[in-house]
Amino acid sequence: MTILTADERHEIRFTLNGREVVAAASPRTSLADLLRHGLGATGTHVGCEHGVCGACTVQIDGAPARACLTLALQVEGCAVRTVEGLAPRAGRLGVLQEAFRRHHALQCGFCTAGILMSLDAFLRAAPDPTPEAVREVVGGHLCRCTGYAPIVAAALDAAASLRGAAGEGGDV
CATH class of the missing domain: 1.10.150.120 ([2Fe-2S]-binding domain)
Structure with a gap:
C-alpha cells in the first residue's frame, strides 16, 4: 500500500471537455482548484466549498458532481466536462x-x-x-x-x- 503525503504531487490523466490532459495534484487538491488554477477552466466557480451551493458542479463520466468535494486524484481515467464543454464550437452557444x-x-x-x-x-x-x-x-x-x-x-x-x-x- 502506498501512503501519500499531503504535499506530494501525483500525475493524473483524464479527459477534460473531450481533450486528454495530464496534470499534477497533491492528494488534498480539490477538482475545482485543479480545474480553475491548474488547467484554466475558470467557468467552474467555487462558492461555499461545502457542496451546498452547486456553483462548482461539473460532470464526471456524464454525471453531475460537486468539484469542491471531489479530490482531483479521484478523476484519474475519467471524462470531466465543465461549462466550457457545453458549446458545440468556439463562438457558438449550446x-x-x-x-x-x-x-x-x-x-x-x-x-x-x-x-x-x-x-x-x-x-x-x-x-x-x-x-x-x-x-x-x-x-x-x-x-x-x-x-x-x-x-x-x-x-x-x-x-x-x-x-x-x-x-x-x-x-x-
Whole structure:
C-alpha cells in the first residue's frame, strides 16, 4: 500500500471537455482548484466549498458532481466536462445556454455554470421533463438573483428544442 503525503504531487490523466490532459495534484487538491488554477477552466466557480451551493458542479463520466468535494486524484481515467464543454464550437452557444440567454435566466452568472451542468445531464436523461422535475434539479443550486422561474422556463424551452432537433435528425 502506498501512503501519500499531503504535499506530494501525483500525475493524473483524464479527459477534460473531450481533450486528454495530464496534470499534477497533491492528494488534498480539490477538482475545482485543479480545474480553475491548474488547467484554466475558470467557468467552474467555487462558492461555499461545502457542496451546498452547486456553483462548482461539473460532470464526471456524464454525471453531475460537486468539484469542491471531489479530490482531483479521484478523476484519474475519467471524462470531466465543465461549462466550457457545453458549446458545440468556439463562438457558438449550446442549446441550453442559448435558452438561458433568451429567457434571461442568469443575472450575475456566478451560479449559472453549475446549474447548466446539472440541467445538461438531466435533459439527457429526461428529454421531456415536467416543470416540477426541473425545479427539483435546480433546487440543488443556490441562486440569489433570478428567483428560478426564468431558469425553469429556459430548461423547458431547451428540452423542447432538443426534442425537435432529435426528431429532425439535427445536430445539437
